[in-house]
Amino acid sequence: MATKTYAGINIEVNDEGYMLDSSQWSKEVATEIAKDEGVELTDKHFEVLDYIRNKVANGETLTIRGINKSGVVDAKTFYQLFPGAPLKKATKIAGVSKPESCI
Amino acid sequence: MKKLLILGAGTAGTMMANKMRKLLARDEWDITIVDQFKTHYYQPGFLFIPFGMYSKNDVIKPKSDFFPTGVHVIYSKIDKIQPGENNVLLEDGVVLKYNYLLIATGCKTAPEEVNGLKDKLWYTDIFDFYTVEGAVALANHFKTWKGGELVINISELPYKCPVAPLEFAFFADAFFTERGMRDKVNITYVTPMSGAFTKPRATKMLGDLLEQKNINLIPDFAIMEVNNDEKKIIDYGGAEVKFDCLITIPPNLGDELIERSGMGDDMNYVPTDKHTLRSEKYENIFVIGDAANIPTSKAGSVAHFAAEILEENLLCAIEGRPFTASFDGHANCYIETGYGKGTLIDFNYDTEPLPGSFPFPGLGPFGLLKVSRMNHYGKVLFRWIYWHILLKGKEMPIDSEMQMAGKKL
Incomplete structure (x- = not known):
């Protein structure tokens, strides 16, 4: 565990940098985490982040196939928005836990 | 008579029928269990079939062998649940009423969810081992296979029995070594996870085993499609892996009946309280086994541990007491x-x-x-x-x- 300062707030994160308390999240916090990940956030990014936060709050599983079918963003664009490992990057920036804690 | 209705007679549903029949008085409670199939599959045994260790007969028995006396059994497809009205509609128009409903309809592989997976190479060069048909077809294929690129690919999470694909890789290494052709078989494990498993210590231990056994690991691969002509799998980011024989773990989905009933998330899993095992929406509906969306493995051992919690909590609900058991995801x-x-x-x-x-x-x-x-x-x-x-x-x-x-x- 560690504490990081984003947008002037002290935020608890795990060893991999994922936020432990999702309620500390804000657009400003997201923008700074994204900077660390080499991503500059646009409105489209925030649309995807909102979708992810809603899904996680409902206890639903995130998959790239599911995101592709969501109507929010297709998989290709999702990869362009969060290059590399998009699900891992997007969840980190969305202030939720990594999407594979369940096995 | 009050009615307890159980949907699904797999591992979880069958265990619960046996447990609840012992606990509920026969002159007060009618217990009915519904399933469309008459055969019970020992699913952990499927893994052994491709390598000739088990045959089909080792993993099947009639479901009727496992129901206690005093439980009504109906073999029928289920159309849908009407949770507001406490009704379950069967395919032939029969309506079953219930006081309490247990959903144990499990999950199953859905290869049609990935483009090109269930296509012209299906069961000639592409196999699953999560169905008895796939496992038997693969056993036949391995008997004469000359070797090449053996690729094991997990489509996405969650899937049943998270360790089975690793076991498959370890078995394949031993199988082809014992046949004296390991040098002709290159085994590659392609997964959407960041390593061999999810949690750090198991990932390290199992990842080391893969390395010792000379099995390649390609992490962070989210399959988009299979190119049947060029025999390769392609991920959403554009990465490609060529195969001669592809072992797929297709996406897993809950039963369509959950979707028809409007009771599931977008993978047809029923939102369930992870500690009490009660439906998040309906007070007289409980969910057990792979059908639930709880964040633990989809596996028989989980259903078994959950069953001991559920029998206690179901009695609490019936008797109007607060829940006394809490599931820990064991x-x-x-x-x-x-x-x-x-x-x-x-x-x-x-x-x-x-x-x-x-x-x-x-x-x-x-x-x-x-x-x-x-x-x-x-x-x-x-x-x-x-x-x-x-x-x-x-x-x-x-x-x-x-x-x-x-x-x-």
Whole structure:
């Protein structure tokens, strides 16, 4: 565990940098985490982040196939928005836990 | 008469029918269980079929062997649940009423969800081993296969029995070594996870095993489609892996009946309280096994531990008392590592798999995160336990709650 300062707030994160308390999240916090990940956030990014936060709050599983079918963003664009490992990057920036804690 | 209705007569549903028939008075409670199929599959046995260790007959028995007397059994497809009206509609128009409903309709593979997977190479060069048909077709294929690129690919999470694809890789290494053709078979494990498994210690231990056995690991691969003409799998980011024989773990989805009933998330899993096992929306509906969206493994061991919690909580609900049992997400998985040896992991919602001994602290006989012959015997013995003790809802000498004693932090 560690504490990081984003947008002037002290935020608890795990060893991999994922936020432990999702309620500390804000657009400003997201923008700074994204900077660390080499991503500059646009409105489209925030649309995807909102979708992810809603899904996680409902206890639903995130998959790239599911995101592709969501109507929010297709998989290709999702990869362009969060290059590399998009699900891992997007969840980190969305202030939720990594999407594979369940096995 | 009050009515308890159980949908699905797989591992979870069958255990619950046996448990509840013992607990509920026969002159007050009618118990009915519904399933469309008459055959019970021992699903952990599918893994052994491609390598000629089990045949189809080793993993099937009639479901009717496992129902207690005093439970009504209906073999029918289920159309939908009408949760507001306490009705279940069967395919032929029959309406079943219930006071309490248990949903145990499981999950299944959905290869049609990935483009090109169930296409012209299906069951000629592309196989699954999560169905008896796929496992048998693969066994036949391996009998004459000359070798090449053997690719094992997990489509996405969650899927049933998270360790089975690793076991498949370990078995394949041993199988082709024993046949004297391991040098002709290049084994590659392609997964959407960042490593061999999810949690750090098990990932390290299992990742090291892959390396020792000369099995390549390609992490962070989210499959988009299969190119049948060029025999390669392609990920959403554009990465490609060529195969001669593809072993797929297709996406897993809950039953369509959950979708028809408007009761599931977008993978047809029923939103369920992870501790009480009650539906998040309906007070008289409980969910057990793979059908639930709870964040633990989709596996028989989980259903078994959950059943002990659910029998207690269901009685609480029926008698109007607060819930007294809480599920911790306990899972316990024997992992075959080939050459007559195995390893074992034991974990729950909060505690990752740790090294140690099981079930008796310091004594074992099973070793956690260790490779031993005894762990393999545990797995072999389990088939007998499954048919004779577990399905019939009898007591097992293992706590439903995960124990820290015997584990090393």
